[in-house]
Each structure stands twice: as C-alpha cells, then as structure tokens.
Amino acid sequence: MFDALTLVTGVAALLLAAWCGWAAYRDQPTKDWHFIGMAVVTVLALVQLVAGIVLLARGEKPEQGTTIFVAYLLGSFACIPAAGFMSLAERSKWGSVTVAAGCVVLAVLEVRLYDIWGG
Numbered sequence: 001m002f003d004a005l006t007l008v009t010g011v012a013a014l015l016l017a018a019w020c021g022w023a024a025y026r027d028q029p030t031k032d033w034h035f036i037g038m039a040v041v042t043v044l045a046l047v048q049l050v051a052g053i054v055l056l057a058r059g060e061k062p063e064q065g066t067t068i069f070v071a072y073l074l075g076s077f078a079c080i081p082a083a084g085f086m087s088l089a090e091r092s093k094w095g096s097v098t099v100a101a102g103c104v105v106l107a108v109l110e111v112r113l114y115d116i117w118g119g
Contacts, residue, residue, distance in 0.1 A: 017103030
C-alpha cells in the first residue's frame with residue numbers, strides 16, 4: 001500500500017508541476033485552481049505521512065533507517081505548503097515557477113522514500 005501511495009503522490013506532484021509550469025510559461029501567477037491542486041497533493045502527502053507512521057508503529061522497519069525515513073516523510077509533507085506560501089508572496093509568473101519547482105522536489109522525495117523503504 002505504501003508503494004502505491006508513493007506512486008500516486010509522485011504522479012500527482014508531477015501533474016501539478018506541469019500545470020503550474022504551463023501557467024508560468026503563459027506569464028500567469030498561481031490562481032485559486034492551482035491552490036486547490038496544491039491542497040489535493042498536500043492531502044496525499046498527509047495520508048502518506050500517516051500511513052508511514054502507522055507502518056512504523058506496527059513494527060515494520062525501512063531498510064535504510066527509521067530516522068531518515070521519518071525526516072523524508074516530514075519533508076515531503078511540508079514541501080508543497082511551503083511552495084504555496086512562497087507563491088503567495090510572489091504574485092507573478094515566478095510564483096508559478098516556485099510551485100512547479102516544489103512539485104518536482106516532491107516527486108524526487110517520493111522516489112527517495114521508495115528507496116529508503118526498500119523498494
């Protein structure tokens with residue numbers, strides 16, 4: 001289940017990155033619809049955080065260590081909200097670029113989470 005959730009979160013982040021990248025290409029700031037997309041991806045990251053903590057509580061262990069796994073879980077959860085807040089401060093196309101970059105970072109974090117868990 002954790003692997004499927006990691007894949008879905010990574011794909012959703014890349015789709016949001018493409019959408020915000022398209023907005024930046026058209027010289028548009030982030031709009032309300034982008035924030036709804038950010039909320040969806042953040043909820044997926046929250047579900048992943050909870051699922052990871054539940055797996056750890058059940059006694060399952062990641063291959064590369066619990067501490068680094070929890071750190072990556074927390075980082076992946078905080079990635080999109082941080083980019084969203086920064087895009088609010090920059091109401092130009094660069095706000096959209098910031099969100100797109102944050103989404104790409106989240107996708108990379110998802111790949112790393114998969115590696116840490118033992119995929």
